Amino acid sequence: MSAAGWSLKSLPDMSEQQFLLWQQLLETRTGIFVTEQRKSYLQSSLMQRMRELEYDDYQVFYDHIVNSPMGKIEWLKLVDRLTVQETRFFRDPAAFKYVAQYIKDRQAKFDKKNPLDIWSVGCSSGEEVYSLAMLSQEVLKPFNKTKFCMVTGTDISVPVLNKARQGIYSQRRIDLLSEHYKENYFSTLDAGQSEIVAGIKYNTCFAQVNILQLDEVAKSLRDIIYCQNVLIYFRRWRRQEILNHLVERLSPGGLLLIGMGEMVDWHHPELESVKGHQVTAFIKRAGHKNH
Ligand SMILES: C[S@@+](CC[C@H](N)C(=O)[O-])C[C@H]1O[C@@H](n2cnc3c(N)ncnc32)[C@H](O)[C@@H]1O
Structure with missing residues (x-):
């Protein structure tokens, strides 16, 4: 046939x-x-x-x-x-607003030796990673610290990661962004597409990681772990297991942000939950070192 x-x-x-x-x-x-x-x-x-x-x-x-x-x-x-790969730039505005405030409050801590280290878990085609990188630039610009930031995006799917690395998006996808972001962080290509500028790509990297195998991921400590719209496809006991691994990879004072309702009534002894910002977020208590 x-x-x-x-x-x-x-x-x-x-x-x-x-x-x-x-x-x-x-x-x-x-x-x-x-x-x-x-x-x-x-x-x-x-x-x-x-x-x-x-x-x-x-x-x-x-x-x-x-x-x-x-x-x-x-x-x-x-x-x-x-896998469901739906995503978009600044998908959860309340979460990004909280991340911006979090970075601003702690900017003094970030320098060449200790750059702001963000991890987007289940990053799909990269919009979340680039949103975090652009947002960090915006917040760190007044402090001359735009270089001291790295956002890592990981996902199980190799094809989406390749797309993410390219950083090329249709006009339709970037139309949702403000003029400021479009002008400063994208260059227009032919055929109705735009590409993330090199300055932002420079602050990002992508790798294949299956979140079922987090014990194989180095326990380097991140300042922010952003994991939205991924756990929702997992059973509760698995979500719990994954979150425990993520907590081990969070620096003291670090921020763990998940999707609203993705883990209701979850407590972790090393985390304090963030109240009143319309986010499901947790801060790792200072003084907690890795085991
Ligand atoms: C719905 S998208 C969410 C994208 C982005 N985080 C957002 O909120 O816009 C879910 C992503 O999780 C990824 N994913 C699913 N199972 C995974 C696993 N076991 N390990 C790593 N990534 C996984 C999928 O490939 C997909 O890209």
């Missing part, structure tokens, strides 16, 4: 048994728990990739992913399709 024929062919619905297999595979490898209600999302994402590869049986495709040597390579692409 021609490639066009394949792309039009509709695949049968997944059986309950196949759904359970895929659900378990995704959760074991990424932590993402697909509920029964989101079965159609899983199915259509898989279907899309199976069509491209001319598979018409979920079980055969599953065996390929799990048992064949090429399955490991295919998984890197598939995971990009199975």
Whole structure:
């Protein structure tokens, strides 16, 4: 059958048994728990990739992913399709406002030897990382400290990280930003696209990290850990485990910021929760060193 024929062919619905297999595979490898209600999302994402590869049986495709040597390579692409990557610049204005205040209050601490160190966990295509980098520039500019800042973005998906590194966005995505940000931090390219300027890219870096494997990540201490709209896809016990790892990588006095409602009624002995700023954020108590 021609490639066009394949792309039009509709695949049968997944059986309950196949759904359970895929659900378990995704959760074991990424932590993402697909509920029964989101079965159609899983199915259509898989279907899309199976069509491209001319598979018409979920079980055969599953065996390929799990048992064949090429399955490991295919998984890197598939995971990009199975994760939700929705993001945008300054997605949560209250959170960014709080981050700006936090940096301003502590700017005296940041210098060449101790640059402001921010980590965006589950950064998708980079908008969150660049928002944090632009915001830091704005706050640190009056203190001549714009160079003393580094934002690291990590994600499980290699394709989104490549996009993030490029830092090229459609006009539609940057239209949401103020004129000041557009003028100062983007250069216009052809075809309705704009690119993050080199000065901001210089303050950022990207790496693949699966948050299920945080124990493999060096325990360097960050000033700010920003983790929004990622934990929401995980079961509560896993969210708790991940947050514990993040706390170990937060400097004393450091800020951990998660999405509103992503971890209700969670307490950690080393953290104090931030009240009254419409954010779900925590400050690590000073005096707490890493174990
Ligand atoms: C909805 S996006 C959130 C992007 C950004 N943080 C925001 O709030 O706009 C979720 C991101 O988490 C990533 N992700 C999902 N599971 C992950 C895992 N196990 N390890 C690292 N990143 C993961 C996805 O690839 C996706 O890019």
